[in-house]
Each structure stands twice: as structure tokens, then as C-alpha cells.
Amino acid sequence: MSGEIALLLSAALLVTVLTALFSRSMSITLISMFYASLVVGVIFTLYQGILLGLLHIITFAGAVSVMLLTVVLMTGETDLTIGKRPLAALLSAVTILVVGAASYSLFSTIPTGVTQTPTMSILEFVWTFRPWDLLILVIIFAGAMTAVVNLLSKEESSC
């Protein structure tokens, strides 16, 4: 049963990512990336990585999606055409086939692959997390946001 769940989630992830990468419309790309972030978060959450799943959804489906939308609105760039589209489609098909076959033949022979039962116990991390981890995360996020503000303020002052 868990193998079917993994297959379904992987197929959903690949479909959303392919739609995001090869769509010409910016709105479809942003919506597809939002759903891809959600699917990755659901994979983490179902396979006993609840803190990771929530953090992934908050970071990528929340913050990064809003930042992408803001940049699109600021720049007004909506043309996402890939340089040589037929060649890109051909190369992507070949890449999918080669990488998929190679990865399956490589990793299906590893004997340590034990099936892990999915869990649905949400918010289990609340009483098991370590505060130091969250503190380090906050420090790294604050550093990145400071760099962004610094870049923008320097541009404003130079104008």
C-alpha cells in the first residue's frame, strides 16, 4: 500500500514540475510550483518527517511563492519561452528516460531499502523538537533577509 502512495506522490510531483518548467504562462508556472512544494511537503509529512514537511510548505509554498509573485509583479516579465523549444522537448524526453532507467537500475539493487509505514500523526514534533534548531533557523533567515534589504537599500541610495 505504501508503495502505491509513493508512486502516486512521485507521479504528482513530476507532473507539477514538468508543467511548471515547460509552461509558457507565468501564472501556470507559479501555481504548478506551489503544488509541487505542497506535494514534497506531503511526502515528508507522510514518511515521519513532520517538522520537515511543515517547514518545507511554509518556506517554499509560502514565502518563496510570495516572493516570486512579488518579483513578477515588479518586473512585469511574463515571457517564459525556452530558447529552442523542439530541441528542449526532445532533450527533456531523452533525459527523463535515461535518468529514470539509470536511477531505477542503480537504486533497486540496494538491499537496505526497507519499506517504512506512513504515519498521519500530525503535530507530533511539537513536544519532540529542540529549540536550538529553530534558533539556528531564525538566525540564518535573518541573515538572508538582511542581505536582501542591504542590496535594495544600496540601489535606492545610488539612484
Added chain:
Amino acid sequence: MLTDQTIFTTTAALLIFLGIFAMSYSRNLLKTIISFQVVVFGANLALFASGLGSSSSIMANTLVLFSIVVGGSVEAVGLALIVLVHKRYGTLDPWKMRRLKH
């Protein structure tokens, strides 16, 4: 034997190669950032899958945690640079940008 680890590792490898491929073929810096996000998804999934069903799952979860934080921060800085590049050159096409430089 088709285990969850095999499925997720294969998906992660596909995501990484698709992201690198789209990154090298895109003519828009926003698409480059989105492709980088796909690569980060693949890396996170590969790290997570490496800890499935083994004793090193805590280590894998910690690495995924830091990968999420670093990926989000790099994307934030990249988007800020895109705004600055658009203000300076008026385009997000790297080929046009290269011609405008000279």
C-alpha cells in the same frame, strides 16, 4: 523490489536533471530561479530518501532541514538580484544583457 526508497530516489534524480536542464536552456532569469527551486526539491527528496528505513534517518532529516533553509535563502537573494538586474538593464534575458554590457 520496488521500495519507497527506490521510488523517491528515482524521482529525486529526475527532478535534479530536469532542473539543471531547464536552467541551462532558459532565457529568463526568473525561469532560472524556478529551475533552481526544482533542483533544491530534488536534493531535499534525495536526502530524505537516503534516510528512509535506516538508522541514519535523524542525520538525513537534519541535512534536509539545513538544505531547506539554505535553498530558501539563496532563492531570496537571487530574486533580489533579479530585481536589481531588471532595474539596470530593463530585461531578464541573459543573452540581451550580455549584448547591452558592451
